Amino acid sequence: MPAGAGYLPSASLDEYMSHTAAEHPALHGLIDSARARSPRLLKALVSVTNEFDSDETGRGDSYRRAQRDASVRWTGARQLLQLATRTDSPGDVILLDVLGGDGTIARAVADRADNPLAKLYIITGDISGEMVARALALGLPAVRQSAEALLLRDASIDATLLAYGTHHIAPADRPQAVREAVRVVKPGGKVVLHDFDTASPMARFFTEVVHPHSAAGHGYAHFSRAELSALFAELPVSASVLDVYDPLIVEADDRETACARMCRYIADMYGVQEVFAAHRDTAASWAFLEEIFDHSRYAAELVDAPPGVPHRPFLYESGGRWFAEVPRMAIVAVAEKRA
Numbered sequence: 001m002p003a004g005a006g007y008l009p010s011a012s013l014d015e016y017m018s019h020t021a022a023e024h025p026a027l028h029g030l031i032d033s034a035r036a037r038s039p040r041l042l043k044a045l046v047s048v049t050n051e052f053d054s055d056e057t058g059r060g061d062s063y064r065r066a067q068r069d070a071s072v073r074w075t076g077a078r079q080l081l082q083l084a085t086r087t088d089s090p091g092d093v094i095l096l097d098v099l100g101g102d103g104t105i106a107r108a109v110a111d112r113a114d115n116p117l118a119k120l121y122i123i124t125g126d127i128s129g130e131m132v133a134r135a136l137a138l139g140l141p142a143v144r145q146s147a148e149a150l151l152l153r154d155a156s157i158d159a160t161l162l163a164y165g166t167h168h169i170a171p172a173d174r175p176q177a178v179r180e181a182v183r184v185v186k187p188g189g190k191v192v193l194h195d196f197d198t199a200s201p202m203a204r205f206f207t208e209v210v211h212p213h214s215a216a217g218h219g220y221a222h223f224s225r226a227e228l229s230a231l232f233a234e235l236p237v238s239a240s241v242l243d244v245y246d247p248l249i250v251e252a253d254d255r256e257t258a259c260a261r262m263c264r265y266i267a268d269m270y271g272v273q274e275v276f277a278a279h280r281d282t283a284a285s286w287a288f289l290e291e292i293f294d295h296s297r298y299a300a301e302l303v304d305a306p307p308g309v310p311h312r313p314f315l316y317e318s319g320g321r322w323f324a325e326v327p328r329m330a331i332v333a334v335a336e337k338r339a
């Protein structure tokens with residue numbers, strides 16, 4: 001893309017629109033140019049600096065370093081995509097990943113050519129100009145927009161996904177973000193909203209580990225099941241809330257490397273390198289993960305816990321490869337827009 005400035009770190013809105021028309025015509029046709037050209041909306045967007053821009057503003061660079069391996073959250077991402085696109089022909093389905101970063105989910109799907117989900121047309125959205133610029137540089141259809149003011153046309157796509165960071169949307173703005181997610185899907189289309197229960201070990205991890213030890217802190221409120229249901233209650237949708245097993249899984253040649261790779265992934269993803277640096281060795285880091293990601297008590301109290309899933313971090317060998325698996329349990333609202 002030519003060098004400019006404004007909408008993206010080095011591209012004006014006009015330059016972005018020309019690039020999209022040439023490289024991603026399907027996305028270009030979905031953008032509502034009146035919304036995209038609204039001075040109020042554009043001003044609000046470009047005045048935003050967020051922690052995912054870079055390590056200087058928070059943890060952007062280290063987060064992207066962790067996400068180079070887009071397969072780590074595939075188990076959960078696959079389930080979210082299936083919930084959002086229940087259809088026999090995902091090839092016809094357009095899905096917007098609202099908090100898409102630099103396209104982790106789109107890249108994870110593209111790596112699974114044998115999976116029918118690889119036929120999905122995934123649009124990566126994000127409020128961070130840096131994230132969107134990187135997704136575009138990777139050849140992905142991507143749009144800079146905030147969850148609360150999407151640039152897509154009414155009833156233009158099949159599914160909207162709000163996942164892996166929905167807690168970054170302030171509680172007061174969540175109803176608007178959900179209204180927008182519903183606005184852009186066609187009748188019969190799906191909205192899937194994923195986050196972590198305020199009562200879960202994940203919320204504790206963010207409060208006790210990420211907030212005090214990451215550069216930008218993590219003063220974000222997670223979701224209760226009641227809040228998830230209430231967000232959809234007044235909208236023209238049928239919605240339900242379920243529990244989804246959403247682990248982190250890394251693979252390596254041997255046990256020690258799998259263990260070390262998982263520790264590095266978590267340190268980078270959450271910007272908590274100092275926590276791991278303070279541990280005596282990798283075994284101490286792993287013991288820390290076993291304690292903090294222990295979901296056994298939480299899972300025991302769930303009414304509809306996913307069956308047969310591990311509740312504590314573990315290392316195992318399969319097909320001559322070693323895996324480190326760290327459980328995370330998410331709460332997910334699935335809504336279908338009424339015809």
Ligand SMILES: C[S@@+](CC[C@H](N)C(=O)[O-])C[C@H]1O[C@@H](n2cnc3c(N)ncnc32)[C@H](O)[C@@H]1O
Binds near residue numbers: 067165
């Ligand atoms: C934890 S990252 C997840 C990125 C990607 N989905 C992944 O899984 O790697 C959360 C993302 O949400 C974006 N974000 C935060 N608030 C947002 C908002 N109000 N609207 C759109 N994106 C937002 C951030 O810029 C960041 O890239």
